[in-house]
Amino acid sequence: MSFSAGKLILFGEHSVVYGGLALVASISRGVRARVVQEAGSEKTEVVRKAIEVAGGDSDIKVKIESELPVGSGLGSSAAVASSVIKTVREYLGKPIDQDELFQLTMECEKVAHGNPSGVDPASVVYGGLIAFIKGEPLERLKIKDPIKLMLVNTGKPSETTKEMVERVANNPDKEAIIKDIGQLAERAKKRLVEGGEISQLINENGILLEKLGVVGERARTLSEQLRGLGASVKITGAGGVKTGSGMMIAKAKDFAKIRKLLDNSQIDYFETTVGEQ
């Protein structure tokens, strides 16, 4: 059996595809996979590719249990690929190190995403809180004060990550927005490491993602409501516009009012802490 943790992007999704900095943290929820003899889970394209790159035969069956909503910004496809590769390699008696696991998970991400930056596989494979720039060695961050966050489900996006990345590519104003997001991530990194408030920066990144055109009406309305209750919010991951926009980060001094609103509106959420040693 092998486990791979999901991830949440604190700052820098989409701009990371263009070479900007992203800050990403692994979360305690994730995906478990094991090789089974009886009927396994249905094989998605990513699962088939993961078995193949791990060197397994196509008749290998795997059972997958996921705590991550699919396609909702928490790195579900990278976590599925990584956990399947690990369990197949265990089964074949060929242990895998982290660097090879990263390379192979990245191969599978290409099936799911087309042109991935690699931020999802990096987080899922190496864990912790990392500063990631495409094609560069990743940097592990030690943050001064752990951050308590709420992850709010704005609904499953109708679009794939690939479609959302393409949508950004077609936005004529993308250059300036992407540059601003990258700069925000740099400022946030400094504050996280040295200590300091990042609430305002979360909000600013959230608003820039709205301008970039990756946040749908439902998530924008919810953002306004949560901001009205004093929270800082941004979507995390690729987003979505037609229906849901996936998971949204909410940070607040007092979560009680937010919990009440979400409970009354029957919106799913969970709480997590980033940066605990």
Ligand code: MEV
């Ligand atoms: C998806 O979790 C993050 C994106 O920036 C895509 C990528 O970096 O490959 C939207």
